[in-house]
Amino acid sequence: MQPVLPTQTDLRELTSHRDEACISIYLRSSPIPRESDESRIALKGAVAHAERELKEKGMDPEQLREIIGPLEDLDDDPAFWTDQTRGFAIFAAPGFLRVFRLVNDLRNHLAVGDRFDIGMLLRAVSFSHEAFVLSLTEGTIELYALTSNQPVRHLELQLPDDVHSVLEYTTSEDDAPMPRAQGARGEKTEQRKYCRIAQDAVLDAIGDSTIPLILAASIDLEPAYRAVNHYRHLAEQGVGANPESLSLVDLTERARAILDDLHAADLTSWWEHFELERSRDKATADLGHVARAATAAAIDELVFDMDSTLEGSIDEAGALQVAQGASADTYGIVDEIAARVLRAGGTARAVRSDDMPAGSPVAAVLRYPY
Structure with a gap:
């Protein structure tokens, strides 16, 4: 499977590449398998058009086949078409082929020249279309992965079997029920302990990611989780409702709105920085x-x-x-x-x-x- 988005190394490689025959193809696609036929037809048309253009420029036939052959092979590759997103970018030159799956909507585009046309690729990587969403209540700890074009995906967390007992009641010697921790301070201590367990599991699941984490927590656990948080990309804005009161669709919509707000706030901050540096x-x-x-x-x-x-x-x-x-x-x-x-x-x-x-x-x- 091809990478979803290019790394900075990929971008530098593409921007540095020079050849008399650099082909850049951007095509709309769909994650729905039955809609892939339109993309396959568009790819065939783009490859044929690029081949004609290079022939008209007088390119050596053997070198031309070196470029066009791998592009034609993509049409016959079942793996390439089984896991589509909203679009893909293809870059081909003699001895060079790179394909990236993109998560944003594209317009079909073909460019043939002495360098790759990476403009639309840069647009694709400029916006984060992903987020993690942590649903946290006294009864559940759930982590979801959110993208722009796929259904929200549940991620497995490795939690202790007795994790919820941290917040449960225990009994005294005379069997009278009593909280595990007494008073407001004790309650906060147990809530933070519970949240530390949740956070450890979340960090194990997402690794060294830089993707925003959006918190959907009950009113008492949200401040507790934020107090113990060590993930630099936890969004300041939370979902603002107990996740038990929301359907998964509602939770997803609220998380996407927060992601949009994060983009807007980040851009505003950048322009403030720009004006300061301009002075x-x-x-x-x-x-x-x-x-x-x-x-x-x-x-x-x-x-x-x-x-x-x-x-x-x-x-x-x-x-x-x-x-x-x-x-x-x-x-x-x-x-x-x-x-x-x-x-x-x-x-x-x-x-x-x-x-x-x-x-x-x-x-x-x-x-x-x-």
């Missing part, structure tokens, strides 16, 4: 300035308009030439800037046009005044 001459939203800084490896963080269609070229000194439209000698300027930032070890993040400053498709925080 120190360490940030800019000028397109030409950003192109030069990207070429000089001077950009630490880039935010760019995911819908930008600007075409042109950027030379090795960072000089920018904007074209009136796409041609064989042009490419997406904003995507190329993002690629240069990634190759230099910076980060690049795609956002919607409405989230960009007026008049600019890019904004960058610099490593130093440039």
Whole structure:
């Protein structure tokens, strides 16, 4: 099975690759098996179109088959079609093939040139479509995995058989029932002990993940869990209702809304950081300035308009030439800037046009005044 999303190493590899025949294919897909026929037809059409385009450029037939053959083989690979998501990206060149399954909606797109078109791939990795949801009550401890396109998935937790006894009543010598811990302080002690057990099981299940964890806990256990939490990516906002009162559908909808809020808050924080750095001459939203800084490896963080269609070229000194439209000698300027930032070890993040400053498709925080 192919990876869902590319790593930073994958992105740097793709942005660095140069060849006279680089094929980039983006196709819509569906996790519903019976709907895969449309994707297979679209893939065949894209491969055939790329082959014709390379033939017209006079590419050596043997080298052409080296590229096209593996692409055609995908259509005959049952494993490739049995576990689809909402889309996939394919990158092919002589001796090179990479396929990524993506969890966001795509438009079908084909590009053939001297470099891979990674713009849509960057858009896909800019937003986290995943979260863990912990449902925590005195009677249940459940962990779920949430993605944008799959049903919510229950994750098994390794819990002690007697975990719930931490909060149960015990008996005294005269058999009179009494709480295991007396008073408000004792009750909180037992709640925190219970939550530590839950947290240990959660951390064992999710490992070193950076995916947000959303807490859905009863009113008394939520503060107890947060008090013992050691997971850096626990969302500050909880579901705000006892999970026993919610269906799994309701729980999922509330968690997705929190995930959207997390994205919005994170972006707001970034723009505040950008304005602070701009006051120190360490940030800019000028397109030409950003192109030069990207070429000089001077950009630490880039935010760019995911819908930008600007075409042109950027030379090795960072000089920018904007074209009136796409041609064989042009490419997406904003995507190329993002690629240069990634190759230099910076980060690049795609956002919607409405989230960009007026008049600019890019904004960058610099490593130093440039």
